[in-house]
Structure formats: C-alpha cells, structure tokens
Amino acid sequence: MAITPDSSVPAALELRGVSKAFGAVVALTSANLRVDLNSIHALVGENGAGKSTLVKIVAGLYHRDAGDFLLRGESVDFSSTAESKAAGIAVIYQEPTLFPDLSVTENIFMGRQPTNRFGRIDRKAMKVEALRLFERLAVRIDPDRPAEGLSIADQQIIEIAKAISLDARVLIMDEPTAALSGVEVDRLFAVARSLRDEGRALVFISHRFDEVFSLCDTITVMRDGQYISTDPISEVTVDEIVRRMVGRDVTELFPKQEAAIGDVVLSVEGLTQPGVFTDISFTVRSGEIVGLAGLVGAGRSEVVRAVFGVDPYAAGRVIMSGTAVPKNSPSQAMRLGLALVPEDRRKQGLVLESSVARNATMAIRRSLSKLGLIDSHVENKAAAIWSSRLEVKTNALDAEVGTLSGGNQQKVVLAKWLATNPRLLIIDEPTRGIDVGTKAEVHRLLSQLAGEGMAILMISSELPEVLGVADRVLVMREGRLTAEISRTEATAESVMFAATHSQEHAA
Amino acid sequence: MSDTTTLTSPAAPAGQAPGRSYRNYGSSLFRRIFVTREMAVIALLAIVIIVASVSVKNFASPITFSYLLLDTTPILLIALPMTLVIITGEIDLSVASMMGLSSVTVGTLTQAGWPIEVAFVVALVVGVIGGALNGFLITVVGLPSLAVTIGTLALYRGLAVGLLGTTAVTDFPKFWTDIAKAKFAATGIPVVIVPFIILAVVFAVLLHFTSFGRGIFAIGLSSEAAAFSGVHVERTKFILFMLTGVVSAFAGIYYTLRFGSARGDNATGLELSVIAAVLLGGVSIFGGRGALHGVIAGVLLIGVLGSALRLANVSSDVINIITGALLVLSVVSTSFLAWARKRRQRRGGTKKTAVSATAG
Amino acid sequence: ATTSSTPAASGAATGGSGNYAITFVPKNLGNAYFDASDKGGAAAITEFGGKYSEVGPATASPDAQVSFINTLTQQQVGGIVISANDPKAIGDSLNEARAAGIKVVTFDSDTDPSYRDIFINQASPEGIAKSQVDQIASQIGDTGEIAILSASANATNQNAWIDLMKADLAKDHPNIKLDEVVYGDDDDQTSFDKTAALLQSHPDLKGIISPTTVGIAAAARYLSTSSSKGKVALTGLGTPNQMRAYIADGTVTSFALWNPADLGYLAAYADKALIDGTITGKSGDKFTAGKLGSFTVGDKGTVLLGDPTVFNKANIDQFNF
Amino acid sequence: MTTSTRATAPAPLPGRPRGTNAVTETLGRFVRARETGILLALLIVILVTTIKNPTFLFSGDGWRDLLLTPSILVLVAIGQAVVIITRSVDLSVGSVLGLSAFLTGKVFVSFPGMPIIAVFLIGLIFGGVLGLVNGVLVAFARVPALVITLGTLYAYRGINVVWAGSGRINASDLPKEFLALGTGQFLSIPFLAIIALVVLIAAGWFMKNIRGGRELYAIGSDPSAANLYGLKVTRRIIFAFVFSGALAGLAGVLYAARYGTVDSQAGTGFELDAVGAAVIGGVAIVGGSGTVWGAAIGAILLLTINRALPILGVPDFWQQAVVGILIIGAIVLDRVLALRQSRRLIKERDASHV
Ligand SMILES: Nc1ncnc2c1ncn2[C@@H]1O[C@H](COP(=O)(O)OP(=O)(O)OP(=O)(O)O)[C@@H](O)[C@H]1O
C-alpha cells in the first residue's frame, strides 16, 4: 500500500489552484487535491474551510472560478452532476438528499433503473440489487418503504448504498459518518477498504480523527479555502493535523468542570408512544449534564421531541420544576424554560432561507417585541450577542443561513436556543459536523452552562463525547431505557453493552 | 479563542467584548430599499401613471382615480389577508365565493325585514365561520389548502346561489348605498378608502413588525423549523384563514352596497384577480417572501393599466392579454435579473478579495 | 385635459348636442346575438353619420359593465346603448353618465326605468311567452311534461318571460305540466349538460322550451345525437344560422326570434332622437327610425320592436344572422 | 400478510410461492391504494342514483353519457396530474382547450375537405406548442408554474377572444363524420371514452414503468435532490407541460366534436375542474405522489356527481353547494383512509419488532 504522490501515473483526480466565490463570500482561494487510485484520501479542515465546496465542484454542481481540474490526467469541465457521474465520480453529499415520496429502492436507482427490452423498469431486479447492497452494508431497511420518515442515519446509509452501486472509479464521501454509530461506521469502513483494494480512489471527509486515522492512507489539510498540506497518514499525528487546521494548538480534551448538582428540573414519567418509545422515565437536575446514548434508531430523538412538545405521545407525563408541561406545545414548553437543539439542523433547526439574525432571534422574538412590535435593530443586536460568542463566521447578519458552512449553521442553532436562557437545554447531537476547535468549545460551554445551574440533556452518538461530558448516562435500545450509569461507572464497554445487549447483530 | 471565558448566559450584560462584530447588512441601504421587487412594481406603477396621463385623453383627472379606487377596493381589501396566507405557503381560492355569500346574506336578511346593520354583522360572522371552516379543514384535518378552497369555492358560491335563487335583492337603505359611493368632497377620493387604509396599516404592522408576522414568514420558508421554534403553525394559519374570510365578507358587503344589488353570482371569478395582483406584487407563491407595499402597488398597477387602456378604447380581451403578459414578465424578469447578477458576480468574483466578518 | 368630477351638465336634457358618438355595450363580447344586434346599430349610425363603437366585458357580469360605463362617461360620448346584466347594479353608473349629458338607451335586457332614458323592447313579454307556449303545445299535442332551459338565474328578461309562460300554461294548457326550470348560464357546455340531465331526470319529458339563443342551440345539439331525437320537442328563441342544421335534420320543428339587427338599428335611432332632443323618453313621444319607419314611446319609456318571427323549414333559408 | 416494513433483509427472496401470495399482495395493494377510496365514492354515487332512477345506468343514453360526459375532462386531468406530480400546476388548460377547439372549427371552415385525423394532429401539436411556451417559461425562468400559467390563462384566452371576436363555430360548419365522433359509439362505448381510456392506459403505464415517468415523480418529490442526482430536470418539466398542453389541445378537438358550438369562451373554468379532479383523485398538490388513474377517477366523480344531483332531486340552485360538499367530503375521506393506513403500518412495525 505504498503511497506514490509524485509518480508519473496520472492521479485519479487532481485539482490545482481552484478558487470559488459566492458573491462577496470567497469559499475557496487556492485549493489543491490530488487523489490516487488504490487509496483513501482524507480531506480535513475547520468548518467553512471549503471542503464541501470543493466536493461540489468535483461533482459538477458548482463551476470553479479559476484553477485546473484533471481527471486521470485530462482536463475536464463539468456543467452538471450527470456529466461527473458519467465520468465515473460518485458523491455522497454532506446533507442527505433523497426523494421522500419514492421507495428506498427507487431512491438508489433513480435515473438508471434496470430496464427490460421495452424500456420497462425491472422492479424485481432492482429490489434484489438493493437488498444485495444492504446486505453488503449489513443494514436492515425495507426496500419498499418510502424514504419519507427515515431517520437521518438510514438516509445516510441509503446515500452510501447509492454511491456504491454507481460502481464509480472515484468515490467522494462528505462526512458520511456524522450520523452513524459504531457498528455502521465499521461496516462502511470495511466496504470502503474493499473498494480501495479493487483499485478505486476514495475521498473521505470527517471531523472525527479516530476515523480518519484508522481508515485513510493520505491526508490533505485545508484552511480558509486554501491548501495547506498533504501527507501519508503514517507520517503525521493528530496534534499536528489539528494545528495545521486551525493554525494553533488545541486540546481536544473535554474540560469537564464540576458543578453543584441541585434540584430536579425535568422529570419524565412513563412516556409512551406506540411504535416509537415505551415507558420512558428519567429526571434531570439543575447543574447536571445527562447523556442519552444508544445506537442510531433507538428512538432518542423521538423522546426528546415528545418532551419538547413537537411530537405527540400517547401516555405519560412531563414535569418541569413541579409544573406539568402540556402536550404538543413547544411554545408552552419554552415558556417553562425548555430549549431543544434538534438533530436535523437544516430542516428543524433553521429556516435556511432566512437571515442569520432572524434565525438567531427566532426563539426569543416574543420577548424582543415591545408593545407587540419588533424593531429590527433590537433584533440584530440580540442576534449579535450569541453569534459573536460562538464565533459564527458570517459576512453579515442578514446573510441567508443556508449559505453558511455546516458547522457555522450548527452554531447559529445553538445561539438561537442559548438566547432563550433556558433552565433545561436539550441538545440532540450537539457537535455533529462541528470542527475540533469549536467542538471543544461547545463542550466547555455546556460544562460552563451546567456550572451556572442549567440542566442539560444531551443526545450523542459519539461515545467519547458522552463519557467526557455527562454526569450520568442513560442508554436507550429499541425505544426503551435499558440502563442508567453514573459518571464513575460509565465506560465505553458498559454503555455499548446496554445499547446493543441482546441485539443479534451487535459487533 | 481567548474570549471563550466571556461566554456566559445572555443574562449577563451584552457590553462585554464579544469575539466578533458583525455588519448588520451585507449590502447598502440604497440597494436594500430600492433594488427590490416591490420597488420595481412601484416604479412600474409610477411610469404607467405618467405615461397614461400624458398620452391618454381624459386619464389625468381625479374622476379616473375615484372610479379606479371604487372598482379595485374589493381586490385591495382581500389582497391584504391573502398576502399573509400566501406567505405561509397556503392559498385561499374561496374569497370571491365568500363575497357572494356575504352579499346574499345581507340581501336575504334585509329582504326578510332585518335592520341592515344587523345583516352586516351576520354577514361578517358568516365570513368568520367560512374562514374557520377553511382553516379547520386545512390545519386540523391536514388537507392541502388548494384542494380545500376549490371545494369551498363551489360550496360558498352554491350556498349563495341556492339562497337567493333567481332573485336579486335591490332594496337597500339609501344612507348605506350612498356611503359606499361617497367621496370626500372635491378630492374625488372615495370614503371606502378609509377602512382600507386602516386595514392596510393593521396588516402591514402584523406582517412586518410583530412576532406573529415573523412566524408567518418562518412558516412559509420551513414550517417544520417554525414548529421547532415554538411558532404555532396551525393556529397561525387558522387565524389567517379566518381573517381572509371576514375581510372577504366585508368586501362582499361593500360590493352589495356599491352596486345596490345582492346576487348569488356577485364577484364571480374575483379570486384570480386577487391572486394575480398579489403575485404581481412580489409575493412568492411558495411562501416565505413578500411585502404588503408591493402587493398594494400590484393591485393598483393592474387597475390603472386597465382604466388607461379602457380609456384608450382598447378592448377588454387585449387588457386581459396585457394583464397576463405583465404577470408572466414580472416574474420572469426577477429571475432573469437574479441570473444576470449571478453572472456578473461570477465574472468579477475571482478578483474580489475575501470579505468576511473581521475577527475581533 | 381635466374635467371636474361632477359634470355640470344637467340631467333634464333639452338636447341638441349633436354628439353622435354612440357606444354599444352588450352583455358580453363574443355573443353571436349581440354581434348581430350591434351590427344593426352600426348600420344605423353610419346612416345618420355618427361614430359607432362597441365595448364590453368578456363575461356577462354587472361589475365589469360598470367599469365600461364609467370609462364612457369620462370619454364624454354622446350616447350609450346597453343590454343590462343587472337591473339595478349598473344603475348608479348609468345615472352618472346621464348627469354628464349622455343619453342612455337599454335594449334586450332592461334596467329599472329610473336609470335609462328609453328601453327598446324586442317584443312584448306577453307576446314572446305566448308564442313559445303555443309552439310547444302544438308540437306535443297540448299534453305532457315539459321543462325550460333558461340563461342565467338572474336574467331579467328571461325571468319575466318564464313567469308569463307559467301563467299562460296554468290558464290555457291545463294538461301540460312544467316539471322544472334549469339554468345553462348562456354557456354552451353548461346548457348542453343541463339538457342531458333534464332528459335523464324526467324520462317522460315531451318538450323543452329554451328562450335563449345559446341554450336552444346546445339543447338541439344534444337532442340531435340522442335517442330522444324526434321524441322530445324543442322550441325557444334562437338564431337561424345556429339552428339551420337542426331544422334540417328534424330535431327542431320551429323556433322564434325577432331580428336582432333591427333591434340594434332601432336602439341607435332612438338614441339619436334623444341626442337631438326630438324625444325625451316620455310616453307618447314619436320618432322615425330609418327604414323601420316611425315608432311611439309607450309606457315607462318603452319602445316595442314588434312581433317575433317564427322560423321553420319553410322560411329559415331566407334569413342569415 | 405482506412482507413490508423493515424487511428481514438478506433473507433469500425468491422462496415465495407464486400463486396465492401474489394475488393477496395485489389485492392488498389495491385496498391500500389512495385511489380506492375515491373509486368507492364514485361507485356509491352511481349505485344510489341508479336505484333512484334506473335509466341513469340502464338506458342507452344513460350508459353513454356516464362514459361520455367525463371523457374530455379525463384527458385534461391526466395532463394536469402529470404536471402536478412534477410540483407544478397548469392553470392555462382551459384557455388552451378553448383555443384549440376554435382552431378546429376554423380549420374545417377554411379547409372543408380536411381529413379528421389531420385535425386531431393539428390540435395535439397546437396544444403542445402552447404547453411548450408554459414549460419553457417555467423551466428556464425558474418561476412558479402557478404564476406563469395564471398569466398564460389570461393571455391565451385573450388571444382567443381577439381572434374569434363575436364569431362562433356552429354545428353546421363541421363535417357530419366529425360530429359523429363526438357522440358515436363503438360496441356501445363512446369513441371519446375510448380515446380517453387509451391515453389513460398509456400515460399510466409510462408514469409507472418508464424511467422518464419515474423521474417526473422524483423531480416533484424534491427538485433540488433531482438536480444533485443529475436528472434532466429542465427537459422533464418542459415535457410535462407539453404533454398537458397537447392533451388540452386534443380535448379541444373533442370538445368541438361533442358540443358542435364553439365560441371564444369555450373551456372557461376547465382549469379548476382539472386541478380539482387531480386533487380529489389523490394527486398531492405538493408533487411527487399520486397517479393519473386517480386523477381520471376524480374527473369522472366530479362530473358524475354533477349529473346525479338533478336525478337525486337536488334543486338546480343548490347543486353547486352539494358539489362543494362532495369535493370536500372526497378529500376528507382520502385523508382518513391515508391516516388509517399509516397507523396500520406502525402497528405492523411494532409486531415485527417483538
Ligand atoms: N451557496 C453558497 N452561497 C454562499 N456562500 C457559500 C455557499 N456555499 C458555501 N458557502 C461558503 O463557503 C465557505 C465554505 O463552505 P463549505 O460548505 O465548503 O465548508 P466545509 O469545509 O464543508 O465546512 P463544514 O465542515 O462545516 O461542512 C463557507 O464560508 C460558506 O459560508
């Protein structure tokens, strides 16, 4: 598995001095990337470094402003994704993009369904092929169900299946693991390695360094839209990479502060919604960070959505400091001091086409208004407070949130909810898609908020995060709470055991 | 990131040195105010008025504008709540039928000897109920508004026609029919413009300067994200449909008095005029975008164009063609302008240096 | 050129303005009947050297007519000849026009008398109703079930005729039963489908009266292709051009209509007489209308054109309108 | 009873016995289909009306009109459904129909010997061209279809009125054989119904089994995802509008044949009927789901209700109100059935979890 970056063999994919600007926002100034066949190439960089933009240029979705783009040594110029597909490039985008009304199978094969002589789609062949793909990825998804309502994880898996089935020479994966848990990640990696060994070139983008170092052969670092370095993975360390990414030293340690744990703030009693979760009871105290762990699909998000009042539930009670939280009313829940940072920031967390300022003040718009009227100056001022504390990178407060990078979007969601000054902060996958620097900061922030007496309920699929930040860990499996583990007893093993116990396919 | 220690809950004073400072707006004040869809419509309206005043005989007289306002008042009125409904991403096609039903309600009740003032109130209540029925089917039962209001379009019109049959009620107190046509002496400005202005102010404030209005825009852009932010998505829509119902009923009363005639087929087909005007005014049919000043200009533009062309002896069919073409052109031109702007930026883009928020 | 908002001219016309710019406002454009009548008007206006024009809404609604009347007021035409979509709704705008010195003649469909100077009546309502009833009675042997296919539910003239027909049937034709009155809204397709529905819901139907040109043509078209052809009689008011095919194939035996061109012609001359000040619209006023001879204004400012012509196989080919 | 929900994935698939299971599966799919409810409603209307008055179904004219009356709307509704499935809407169909009907008459007036088949082609192509204008504006200008087609609704109608003026086409202007097509029958099935059925089967098959058809669903389901997939979005949207326009054009020819009289207002209001038919038939207005079959059934239901009401003794004036109630009833029923089905799916999923 020798890496030959400067061999005379043309690279599978090469970009040189590529730049791209969106109006006043410059996403890329001079990006380089050289990916060889037979290798998995990591692309890392802070949020907003321009990774996804680079991917979209390769995919033919954006057109570069300047620079060279070579495919197997030949200069290419794609004007649509169809062309890049035809040239043997498959892309898994950062945000899953499925057709909600169509079946899982159709989603995988759209536009290239197997047909018989008369052009009629061969549904049976298509389904068999889909099941084969799922088998390879070791997942269980009904190929006939519509994509509507699938969890993000399942959507991501379908994206992966789709990309694999393209049988492309170059496979680019933009944070494919952000929504996945251990088992699925392992499976994905096994598939990725086998694709590499078949002689393909893969690009892997992730903010998780353990994954990067265990999977990849080469690593390219980007910063502020610029190429920084490319090295064989064996010749660099995590610390070095992180330093190059952010331009200084960062400790990835989670600085857990001890906080005085006080009275019960939230207590959930026997919450049940048939088919989704059953008999969920737990409490969260002020100053306490409770981690909610489990495999993807365990129903954690559904529970907190029900607690917050977005989703219905059939039985049970939610009590906030002695006051019952009414069903199905997020605004009542907010009034009682709840805040929910949802898992799907693009659909649930943000109004993408609205401005940073409008989004950041969305949850406090009532308290901002005087005599029922809202002044946009007040709005902007309020938005600036938390945006600046979280270091949101944006051109101006009236920029559309949708144009921010994924990580910065997540920061806006955080800003929006922290602005409500909640007594209980529920946070679903707080650091999904966030770079290391910001991640450490978010953890510090959570710690600090807890220190000030806020109660925090955190869902996370990243075990180190749960173990590092939580005072107490709740574990869910298949819609039920299966364990409650104190900070001192919580280990990777104990949590995983509770999350997977009795599942046949547990790794 | 030396500032992270200043991260405290917002309860702390805002004055502490933040990590970054932000510009409030990405573009200049001039661009934000004048380079908008709404301003384009207003400019077009001004141009049409100027051109018509110079070139169309008899156009530049106060009487033109008093007729114009008398004629377009129902559309102006209904366009107000319709704008809000469309911004939430819904639509109400039943407004003209509701006008008819309200008109017939006033007619049958006065015919039956009720005092006309009571009949007005009942008609408004009918409007509220009709709007609430729309709202119920759309928000509680969860049906698409286009389908529901196609149904209620038929239902309300059917009730109106059913109630009055072949007759038209034409006996209304002169006091009220005079008010509907009254003008502020000399100026030629109709009195009905007063309730319109009041409503316009109310709706503009509601849409653009309240948290309710913020919710309306959020619902239109992403109702899921709005729900997660505590916006009462269903309640908001329900209220808007009720408002549309009651304003339509009010327009129906005005229509009845203006023409002194309550008939089942009053105002048939007006819904398309209202929607055309709202869209011309720059409201996105997909929801989330639009402003009331643009809508009012849109209504007036269609009205002024119509009266100028009629005065110039252009036949009603050609007026229809022009109205249709204008609607198409106006939306096509915005996307053409956006496309042209993008191209220009793409060409000049590489030379620009990175302009982003300055680090603190 | 600005004019004051309330024209000074008084309503009580002593005439003599000589402004022969006369505009016809039909119920709607694209209607063959009004096409014919307005052509008659145009012919008359050319004869006396006036300026003819025609404006009107695309669909027959009163509010659209009001816009046109207002525009004409602003344009200071000499006269308006209009077929009203509503007896009352367009009244105020007509009165404003009259206050501005414009002479208003209604034809075909009247407004309340207080809103116009003269109404040109195509035929007396009694005459029309009686001729329709007599025709159907003779065609079905004065016994059996019949139905009426009318225009829109609010059409003033239609409703007046229907009421008179009902009275006539009750008085002179006790064996004829009027099952139903349905409304085709002067729309081809609606009238067509209503005819189909009539035949289905009344299997024993013997005859249909359709006192509207659109309705009778649509009904004839349906009958001519259905199994009821020849079994269900059809009569009413229609234009010869539209009905020629159905008279020829035996679907329809006879129908009636006045000559719409004459109606428009007379209306134009009446308006001229008003403009000239020859007449003011009061009962007993006399004027001459070109080739049609002289007419006298009757009760409530009404001028009667004459009796309708009955068309049948024998005479239909002599007419072309 | 079915193998849906969270399939036991890698389980060998072909082990399924053919006969009974396939039948129950088809049956099950039929019972669950969104169109079933509306079909049921249609059958009830026909049944009740026939009981009240047997000639509604059991008489030459009754049977013929049952099939004949909705045929033209069915054609327009099929095109409308295809457009709505791509997340657009075509409000100009009524105006296109009117123009095409008038053109048909004019063609016969100007070229009396014109073969009927050529007139059909002219109508199809003419409608297609008008649809192309819509499609190009919608797809290239990326402007909401509702706005564009509302504009062309006015514009096309205006052109029609300017062209036709007060003129009209009368039955005597049209050849006998052509008029016979409008009402004639073959084996007691009206020609118009046969044409509509052929178009329906072809369109239904295309939408279900051909890549192009499936891509229309994909585009309607999520246009931006369709872009990422590299689907030819622009071309497909234009196709949908051309298809809808062509069917409206064909419907115009048939309109002339059936009604024999065409004036400048022919087809006014057809757009609302067509959209109503599609929506009643379960075509989601937000795109991505529904079938042309549903739209066709919706069209038949709409017009059959119209014809049934007088027979059921609903007075003329109240009929429109009843139609309104029935439209609302139909979509509520559809919704209730859909809810029940998703609840059932959840239950099945629970069962399979245990
Ligand atoms: N369509 C767009 N319009 C305007 N700006 C954009 C657009 N897409 C990306 N950007 C900007 O380009 C920069 C790079 O974004 P990109 O999504 O490539 O970052 P990234 O490296 O993928 O970050 P992350 O790790 O958070 O996903 C950001 O500043 C972003 O705001």
Ligand SMILES: Nc1ncnc2c1ncn2[C@@H]1O[C@H](COP(=O)(O)OP(=O)(O)OP(=O)(O)O)[C@@H](O)[C@H]1O
């Ligand atoms: N493919 C599927 N088919 C049927 N039901 C599913 C499917 N995927 C998820 N579900 C249902 O949704 C529930 C929760 O899914 P989801 O992935 O959102 O859970 P989660 O634990 O919150 O995951 P995350 O780690 O993404 O927060 C599951 O318990 C399951 O009942």
Ligand SMILES: [Mg+2]
């Ligand atoms: Mg990214």
Ligand SMILES: [Mg+2]
């Ligand atoms: Mg989840």
